[in-house]
Amino acid sequence: MPKTARAVRSAPERLHLAADVLVLGGGPSAAWAAVAAAENGATVVLADKGYLGTSGATAPSNTGTWCVPPGDNRHAVVERRWQRTGELADQRWMLRCVDTAYRNLLQLSEWGYPFPSEDDGRLYIANLRGPDYMRFMRRRVLLAGVTVLDHHPALELLSDGDAIVGAAGVGRQVERDWRVDARAVVLATGGCAFRERILGSTGLTGDGYLMAAEAGASLSGMEFTGKYTLAPHGSSLNKGLPFRWASFHREDGSPILGPTGEPLRNGIGDREEEVARALIEGPVYARLDQAEPALQGWLRQGQPNCFVPYDRAGIDPFNDLFRITLRAEGTVRGTGGIDIVSDDCATGVPGLYAAGDAASREIMTGAVSGGGAVNSSWALASGWWAGKGASTHARRRGGKAFRSEVQPLGQAGLRPAASPRADVSAGEVIEAVRNEVTPLDKNFFRSDTGLEKSGERLETLWRDVRDHLQGEGLERIRTREAASIAAAGRWSIAAARYRNESRGMHRRTDLPGKNPAFAHRLVITGVDDFRIAGAPERLAELAS
Amino acid sequence: MIEIVSATRCVECDICVKVCPANVFDATGGVPVVARQEDCQTCFLCEIYCPTDALYVAEVAEGPTGISEAEVEARHLFGGYARALGWRRGKAGGSQFDPTHRIRVAQ
Structure with missing residues (x-):
């Protein structure tokens, strides 16, 4: 036993x-x-x-x-x-x-x-x-x-x-x-x-x-935190796989082109970038028309959750154009x-x-x-x-x-540093963080000036969270979640601004390309007063 | 998000109250109610755990669509996701027939 x-x-x-x-x-x-x-x-x-x-x-x-x-x-x-x-x-x-x-x-x-x-x-x-x-x-x-x-x-x-x-x-x-x-x-x-x-x-x-x-x-x-995945517009289905076999179109029906100038026929992996650019300009539509009939069957049977939104909205995704979005995935x-x-x-x-x-x-x-x-x-x-x-x-x-x-050990959202204030609410804190870390033109494509502004807003927000956000009873779950989201958003923006280059999903429009000086991890320590340091060394080989 | 708890289908077992990861339902002693709809993450899992296909989660994640129980019934949408997976009466099933490995090869 x-x-x-x-x-x-x-x-x-x-x-x-x-x-x-x-x-x-x-x-x-x-x-x-x-x-x-x-x-x-x-x-x-x-x-x-x-x-x-x-x-x-x-x-x-x-x-x-x-x-x-x-x-x-x-x-x-x-x-x-x-x-x-x-x-x-x-x-x-x-x-x-x-x-x-x-x-x-x-x-x-x-x-x-x-x-x-x-x-x-x-x-x-x-x-x-x-x-x-x-x-x-x-x-x-x-x-x-x-x-x-x-x-x-x-x-x-x-x-x-x-x-x-x-x-x-x-x-x-x-x-x-x-x-x-x-x-x-x-x-x-x-x-x-x-x-x-x-x-x-x-x-x-x-x-x-x-x-x-x-x-x-x-x-x-x-x-x-610059990874986004395609989903039918308004749905929760951030599953990219079916979009491996899709074509993509603007509102006027014109196809979205890939980097070689050919119409995009695969929307996942690096190709998300083309779709992101188009989505910043306006609505984008897709159709899973690159999937052969056998594949259509496997997709339906193997990825049934991906088809729930289409079936419920009355869309045939292999033949109909449907509106899509890129969902932020933090x-x-x-x-x-x-x-x-x-x-x-x-x-x-x-x-x-x-x-x-x-x-x-x-x-x-x-x-x-x-x-x-x-x-x-x-x-x-x-x-x-x-x-x-x-x-x-x-x-x-x-x-x-x-x-x-x-x-x-709990601080922000549980034990505020100053007196609690009713106008600092969990819902508004989360919305304010989302405004900085989810929009494509702020977080998929980043720039120093954009990150600087986001960083300032999140610093101000964090001070309110730290000093005034508090809940009682079950509300503590919400206030703690809001504090966690605010802390994560603040760390993310600060690290993104520190990394002065583009690498992987960190895309800096002002600094395209990798900088060898940043070929190492960035480690953040601290909550309220945190520091960022490069970590070029290898991890310890043995358990402590 | 979750929109319908069908009083005609529900057997008041409260499994949805227990399994919803977002805690959107409240037990009432009778048919559970959707108490925190805004928290629904539109994952459809309550539907497949429901032994009588009494729940309906609409495809829009941002807010309710207002679809009626009569329409869901008429379009045979109750239990649709469970059937697609091979789950029945709230019991798991069908993963041994998952053809996803064929999709990965095609990819």
């Missing part, structure tokens, strides 16, 4: 549990971290803002993985992919990620996850259907003896002065505060989608970034997040680990998007490492934790 977390004190107004490891989040990396920690002998609590099984960017999607089978060819595959990362990724991390992800994909198959078969009968394990995968992972987490708290968003981390020793939050359906004392915490809270209406975005507000930074952890790659398909300092996904703050999109994926995918594939393999691998790392730390620390008084 797996060991389970225990209640410290039961009171109707408050839930107080104790465990070796607390995992925050409800997507794939959280699930893998919880399973890994439990397998390592730890008692584990997983607390998620939403529901483990539907939370996050994976559950509503159908995602490829970066699936590289063992063998010498791995080095060549990794080397080829590295060439596309703007020289910022780290091949050692890429190799260990594909190895661990592959092992966990095989593990899924051994557990009985219903993978499809190829024509020769072999299982095809390189693709995971989101709703099925995450429902399956929920069951594995429960089988491992993990205590799962759904709809229990974390508001802040707890520290005993030497290390992180848990977190506190509120159960939003039971309207009761919770606290979990834990010898290690894994942040698997996902990226920051800046409240763009994309799949999984409601919960993806960058909460883990702010919690980690308040604890003293650093962030990296925050400037890489750090979800961007690469920024909590900086990882060792192989066990430690953050440098004792007792605090990060996984999935909460962690920076710059070491995996550099300045370009990890899309579904790399990010999905990263979740499979980083969740596993973080769960093992956190449970090992918990065992080492043993009874040393909780000897001194426990302090809550």
Whole structure:
């Protein structure tokens, strides 16, 4: 029988549990971290803002993985992919990620996850259907003896002065505060989608970034938030794949041309740039008319969520022109997040680990998007490492934790620096951040003057958030989300202005082309008064 | 976003209240209500978890379309996404028939 977390004190107004490891989040990396920690002998609590099984960017999607089978060819595959990362990724991390992800994909198959078969009968394990995968992972987490708290968003981390020793939050359906004392915490809270209406975005507000930074952890790659994905206009379906076989037209019917002057027949990858330019000028329409009939069938059957908007709006996307948009994806398909300092996904703050999109994926995918594939393999691998790392730390620390008084670390949105003001509201803060970090002409195409103005606006906004934003009861969830979004937006704009060049998804119209002096990562440390530093050195080879 | 909880189809199991990652529903003791529509992320997952196909999420993510239950019923849209996936009565199914690997080859 797996060991389970225990209640410290039961009171109707408050839930107080104790465990070796607390995992925050409800997507794939959280699930893998919880399973890994439990397998390592730890008692584990997983607390998620939403529901483990539907939370996050994976559950509503159908995602490829970066699936590289063992063998010498791995080095060549990794080397080829590295060439596309703007020289910022780290091949050692890429190799260990594909190895661990592959092992966990095989593990899924051994557990009985219903993978499809190829024509020769072999299982095809390189693709995971989101709703099925995450429902399956929920069951594995429960089988491992993990205590799962759904709809229990974390508001802040707890520290005993030497290390992180848990977190506190509120159960939003039971309207009761919770606290979990834990010898290690894994942040698997996902990226920051800046409240763009994309799949999984409601919960993806960058909460883990702010919690980690308040604890003293650093962030990296925050400037890489220039990834946008095509979607039918007004829909949530930020899935680019069908647009691989599309033509694109302006309002007057004229085709949008690619870089060679030919009509664009593939709207994904680098070609998003042509569509972005046209969208700044006016409405853009597409038709999936480059897909042959057999492919149309596979797209419909294999990517059914992509066709829900068309079917419900009465559109035949293979024959009809329909209006499209580019959806901002923040750090979800961007690469920024909590900086990882060792192989066990430690953050440098004792007792605090990060996984999935909460962690920076710059070491995996550099300045370009990890899309579904790399990010999905990263979740499979980083969740596993973080769960093992956190449970090992918990065992080492043993009874040393909780000897001194426990302090809550939450500041902005929870404990304002000055008196709360009712006119500083979560909704308005989020709207103000969105105005700087989502418009195509500000964030897809960037310039120093534009970034300077955005930076000034976000500094003013941040001072209001820091000094005056506060909520009571369940409202604290909103005010904390708004504070996290404001912090993430501010870091992103500041890092984008610091990186005086263009690289990958960071497109500076005033500075086209790469500058070799910036062929390194940018690391941000601090919340209110933060600093940005280049990190040319390689990551530490060994776990701390 | 979520627009319809069909009182004629709903069996009051409150699964939608539990599984919605954005917490848009409230339990009432009877048919759940959409209490926080604005938070809906239009992920369609409540539909496939619903054992009686009683929920309808319209395709527009920015705001409600005002579509009626009668129209959704007449156009056979209840449960449409679940059928496309191969999920039935709120139970997972169909991932073993996913032909996405053929799309990746074509890509």
